[in-house]
Amino acid sequence: MSVSMLSLTRPLGSVSGLLQVVSLLGLALLLLKAAQLYLHRQWLLKVVQRFPSPPSHWLFGHIQEDKWEDFIRQNSYVEIFEHVSLMTLDTIMKCAFSYQGSHQADSWNPGWDTSSKWAKGGGCVWELRALSSAWEHCSETDGVIKLKKAQLQEEGELEKVRSKRHLDFLDILRFAKMEDGSSMPDKDLCAEVDTFMFEGHDTTASGISWILYALATHPEHQQQCREEVQSLLGDEHTGEWDHLDQMPYTTMCIKEALRLYPPVPGIGRELSKPISFPDGRSLPKGFLLMLSFYCLHHNPKVWPNPEVFDPSQYAPGSARHSHAFLPFSGGSRNCIGKQFVMNEMKVAVALTLLRFELAPDPSRVPVPWPRIVLKSKNGIHLHLRKLSNPCADKDES
Numbered sequence: 194m195s196v197s198m199l200s201l202t203r204p205l206g207s208v209s210g211l212l213q214v215v216s217l218l219g220l221a222l223l224l225l226k227a228a229q230l231y232l233h234r235q236w237l238l239k240v241v242q243r244f245p246s247p248p249s250h251w252l253f254g255h256i257q258e259d260k261w262e263d264f265i266r267q268n269s270y271v272e273i274f275e276h277v278s279l280m281t282l283d284t285i286m287k288c289a290f291s292y293q294g295s296h297q298a299d300s301w302n303p304g305w306d307t308s309s310k311w312a313k314g315g316g317c318v319w320e321l322r323a324l325s326s327a328w329e330h331c332s333e334t335d336g337v338i339k340l341k342k343a344q345l346q347e348e349g350e351l352e353k354v355r356s357k358r359h360l361d362f363l364d365i366l367r368f369a370k371m372e373d374g375s376s377m378p379d380k381d382l383c384a385e386v387d388t389f390m391f392e393g394h395d396t397t398a399s400g401i402s403w404i405l406y407a408l409a410t411h412p413e414h415q416q417q418c419r420e421e422v423q424s425l426l427g428d429e430h431t432g433e434w435d436h437l438d439q440m441p442y443t444t445m446c447i448k449e450a451l452r453l454y455p456p457v458p459g460i461g462r463e464l465s466k467p468i469s470f471p472d473g474r475s476l477p478k479g480f481l482l483m484l485s486f487y488c489l490h491h492n493p494k495v496w497p498n499p500e501v502f503d504p505s506q507y508a509p510g511s512a513r514h515s516h517a518f519l520p521f522s523g524g525s526r527n528c529i530g531k532q533f534v535m536n537e538m539k540v541a542v543a544l545t546l547l548r549f550e551l552a553p554d555p556s557r558v559p560v561p562w563p564r565i566v567l568k569s570k571n572g573i574h575l576h577l578r579k580l581s582n583p584c585a586d587k588d589e590s
């Protein structure tokens with residue numbers, strides 16, 4: 194009996210022991226992964242904190258209003274999403290990679306639609322980060338890295354870059370040392386660049402396009418922003434960083450548009466521990482869930498009159514729940530480019546309003562389409578009327 198007991202219990206004992214070891218190992222691996230992610234994020238934050246201060250003309254110089262003027266000579270209505278996407282692509286390429294692209298001068302190439310590329314690759318938001326490292330062959334990214342490498346190989350170029358006043362994102366990555374003192378492998382460099390290309394381009398294009406649409410449909414707020422910008426910049430189509438802190442009304446309108454049309458409509462998470470809600474419902478550890486910023490921002494329990502465009506909700510002193518407004522997400526994985534992108538959006542809005550009056554196309558009301566970034570099913574069609582420039586008129590007379 195004892196033999197049979199032994200023969201029965203031994204294997205069972207070793208299996209449960211093995212299971213314990215495996216689960217402990219799993220836990221250790223998870224903790225290690227979490228620590229790696231945390232360190233990576235802290236490192237990336239340091240990089241980005243140095244990045245969002247390129248010379249102001251890099252941002253101001255990237256709105257090709259002349260091209261828009263050509264367009265409105267030919268068509269009374271313009272589908273703005275694609276043009277804005279080309280502009281934000283040029284901006285991120287210049288500001289993050291010192292790469293002087295001219296996508297705005299070209300027509301749209303579907304290959305530049307990084308969010309669709311990712312959507313096709315996986316479809317699940319929580320797979321994005323994993324996919325971004327696997328997706329190494331974006332020709333644009335490869336092109337930028339190859340060009341940089343070639344430049345750095347030229348004699349004396351490395352020292353020149355090292356002593357530059359404004360290191361760009363790619364410079365900082367190239368000089369970054371890994372924990373073991375080695376340089377970052379090209380594969381990792383490519384993944385970081387891809388992340389920035391996506392996070393810094395499609396999302397921003399969505400943001401700017403919907404903000405312009407919101408202002409087009411609210412001419413009184415549009416005019417108030419224009420007056421604020423005119424009093425700050427005059428009719429100069431350029432400005433300094435300081436100007437961007439002096440546009441309170443325009444900033445409030447941008448925020449209200451980000452609430453109504455959050456460029457990142459939702460995110461995915463895997464629960465690292467069970468969670469209970471105030472109404473008694475709960476979800477288990479390991480559950481994959483989607484958090485919808487779009488629904489949060491349109492929830493009448495959180496925002497009274499959620500469908501009304503009301504920039505006064507962001508006036509100094511107005512109170513709301515700390516997590517009621519989350520266009521850039523919250524917590525430890527929130528958007529690290531938010532300061533940069535708020536500046537980019539202010540520049541785009543300011544320069545557009547100085548030159549054009551915006552009106553919606555009543556026959557093509559955009560239909561919000563929550564993809565990885567918020568798009569419109571039928572595009573965003575606006576009527577652009579060129580405003581006369583009082584300074585230019587004076588010069589001519």
Ligand code: HEM
Nearest residue numbers: 392393396397400456457460521522526527528529530534
């Ligand atoms: C209007 C434009 C933008 C919006 C609405 C936006 C929104 C967001 C959101 C919601 C997240 C969290 C994603 C998640 O938790 O899964 C995020 C993450 C991120 N964003 Fe942005 N973003 C914008 C522009 C930018 C720009 C211009 C950059 C770079 C210059 C950038 C860099 C990043 C990075 C690197 C992350 C990942 C951070 C991490 O995982 O720790 N974003 N963004």
